[in-house]
Amino acid sequence: MGMSVSRPSQWLYLTGSCHEVGHTWNPSCIYCSCEILLFVFLGAIKIYLPLYLLSNVRRLGDLRWVLLSLLPNVLRSAVFLSINGGGFVAFLCAVRRLFGRFYFYSSAFLPAFLASLCAIMVERKSRRALLAGYVSCLSIEIVHSVLKSKGLIKSLPFGEVLIFSLASAVLLHRQGTNRSSSQDGVGSLLSGLFRPPVECPINICNPIVTNLVWGGAWGFFCGYLVQSLLSLLSYWKKIKNKTASIKDWLGNKRSVKFGLFLASFVTWFKLSNWLMILFAVPRNLRMIISGLIAGLSMIFVRSSALSLYAGWKAMEIVYFMAVKKGYVKSWYYGDALLYAFSTAVVFHSVFFEGHHVREAYWKFMIDVTRSRLLHIQFPTVDHFGTNSSIRPNQFIQKLSSSSD
Structure with missing residues (x-):
């Protein structure tokens, strides 16, 4: 496995295969993609089933509605999330084969964008804006943390x-x-x-x-x-x-x-x-x-997550008011593209700078992939100069200390 040292850093590349860098637990791209897809699907069922049950508790007595609406919606949302996970591995391998190496932006951002775009098109239109809002807030929080760590911006008091x-x-x-x-x-x-x-x-x-x-x-x-x-x-x-x-x-x-x-x-x-x-x-x-x-x-x-979510909902209200008055035009696929871009930012950060990702989301990624995320060769990815091994090492040390 080789490494070029050309500059600037975004043009650095790894010549290792997708098996050597990404799905190190098994050499088969198809097997690993399907495995992650299945793991995420099963994890998504555990998430969405109680969530949908609690949000529609008044209608649980209607068996016809449960069979024809609730269960299909749960399965549809689970398929959406599984495509997001399994699709990332599939596109990671496909993009690696296409370019012949791993570049900075083709290693995680591009595969995540393509997988997320495919996934969100499976989900119901009524849920796309909500999902886009959530990951947008998360991506803004991550970008702010990255820029702050590099000294490019300063935190505003309160x-x-x-x-x-x-x-x-x-x-x-x-x-x-x-x-x-x-x-x-x-x-x-x-x-x-x-x-x-x-x-x-x-x-x-x-x-x-x-x-x-x-x-x-x-x-x-x-x-x-x-x-x-x-x-x-x-x-x-x-x-x-x-x-x-x-x-x-x-x-x-x-x-x-x-x-x-x-x-x-x-x-x-x-x-x-x-x-x-x-x-x-x-x-x-x-x-x-x-x-x-x-x-x-x-x-x-003093919750940045809650503030960002409230800010996002406020911007959404202002936007739809502007659309209603004819100041701007509404784009049907805007929420899907926003979701795909924001999720790509999050996945890219998990891959390269996981220490800037919220701990709860990092743990969610570990759980939903059944710890397969930890099999990525983060020490190799460190060649890009992003210190990607920091968060995985912290998580493994914390796991070891808790088991002792």
Whole structure:
């Protein structure tokens, strides 16, 4: 296996075969592609089946709907994800044969783009925008981390708070001025969070104070409950191994902080909105300002992932408003191309600079491929100068220490 040392670095190349660099566990390209496709398909079933069941729990009594709609949708989504995984290996080998070597951008980005484009065309059109939004946020987070590590950009102090505040202004303005907004996912979440005013059981209660208190309490309950459930899996293993107790799980600081985040989000929005009503501020302006103030609640959690997702949804709303008014044109395959490009960025980063990828996503990639990802010859890929071995080595060391 050879290595050219020409410059610039993106024109460096590896002359090793796809078996020597990529699917090192088996020399057959077809076998490895099908194996990863099967592994990802089975993993996707485990992900999508409970997800679709929970999101459609009210319709589970309709056997006809379960057989003709739910199960086909689960299988379709599983096929989509499996093509994304197995297709990456297939295109990795095909592109290697086409160029005769591994170049920087043909090693992972191009195969991932082609595989993702094929995969997303299998998925339902109604889910493409959601998937594109998720991986776009993830890719932006990765690119930001890469650029920051290279000293090309600097972090903006409280940047995630600013992004979330601006996004909240757009989301809450849409929520307060558009009755049909509660039909989508974010709208439904906001509708559930800002429940109808609660009647005070005591006549002497001030309605405004009562609803502020109840609204804040409901927000805290939702935030605390959601974060506690999300952390249950990791704490369950610790409780089982007697390295943590139920008290530790219930008193988890992150759960409390997330509760405070949603409590302040609801309370600050309601308080600022009612104050502006007293001064007869127009409804549209009132929703925007109240949203900006409510968004400052991000100070309690400082989550870049949540801020980026909210920012993406806000940009999506602005875009569709511009389309509706004729300022820009809508492109039918825009979400598919965005998904393919963003996923290619993520796969490229996993291949070359995994230490910039969110740990949860890295673990997901390991689990869904049944650790086949760790068989890539990352030390060889290091010749590109990207330190690609950092994250795999960290993961293996962590795995070894936990087994001891």
